[in-house]
Amino acid sequence: MTDRTLHISAPSPASNTPESDDVAAAAGGDRRAFERVYRAHAERVYSLCVRMLGDRVLAEEVTQDVFVRVWEKLPGFRGDAAFATWLHRVTVNVVLTRRKALGIRDHRTADDEALDQAPSRGESVGxxxxxxxxxxxxxxxxxxxxxxxxxxxxxxxxxxxxxxxxxxxxxxxxxxxxxxxxxxxxx
Known part of the structure; x- marks a missing residue:
């Protein structure tokens, strides 16, 4: 395991939370702390990926890619913004990169097109x-x-x-x- 240092400039007393401790420890290479960070944020990251990609299977894969990227980039997290904000930005960047790699230009997915062609089930409010x-x-x-x-x-x-x-x-x-x-x- 390589040495990792966390570059957080003058943390405020309010930033001394269990999550900030886990983030700092994970940035230092602590895999268990990273696992706790992952568990705390995985559902939110996945939800964002699903909404941006429109494909649950692809979103699962991209969620894993996000946390690989987070593990790689975490030592450079300076703490200028909340960790959740930084994680969100990483997620958006990974999703946009994946969309570009897949040639997804339009906001609609194949699933959306299939829904458009599906027969109507009736006119209930639901x-x-x-x-x-x-x-x-x-x-x-x-x-x-x-x-x-x-x-x-x-x-x-x-x-x-x-x-x-x-x-x-x-x-x-x-x-x-x-x-x-x-x-x-x-x-």
Whole structure:
């Protein structure tokens, strides 16, 4: 195992939590601490991967890729942002890289197309309120901001920093996503 050092600049007293201790230990090469970090965040990372990729099997694979990348990059985590924010950014980068490698340009997946061609099961409220399908049908930018804000709980400032857009741009995309979702769910 190689030596690892954690470059965290002047941690505040509030950052001395069991998670920050695990992150610091994992950055130092402690595999058990990394396993605890993995268990604490794997479900959230997987959920984000599913929403961005639209394919559960691929999302499982990419989730593993994310944590491999985190293990490699963790020694460079400086603590300037919350660990969850940094992890989210790593996840988005890995997903975008995978999408590019697979040649996925459109926001729709083969699963979405199959759903479009599936016969209608009736007009119950449950059928019309297919939130997952409606989210998957959003344009890429609006969907990403919607998932980051309304599902993952990031602020517009954090989203702007992660995506390289202004907080106002994030707010505009979120408003657009909500309007499109409302229209899709009331059809």
């Amino acid at each position: 059928d019309r309120l297919d939130l997952e399908g409606a989210i998957a049908g959003l344009p890429k930018g609006a969907r990403t901001v919607f998932v980051l804000h309304d599902v993952e709980g990031f602020t517009h400032e954090e989203i702007g920093a992660q995506l390289g857009i202004s907080p106002g741009g994030s707010k505009a995309q979120l408003h657009r996503a909500r309007m499109l979702l409302r229209a899709a769910l009331t059809r």
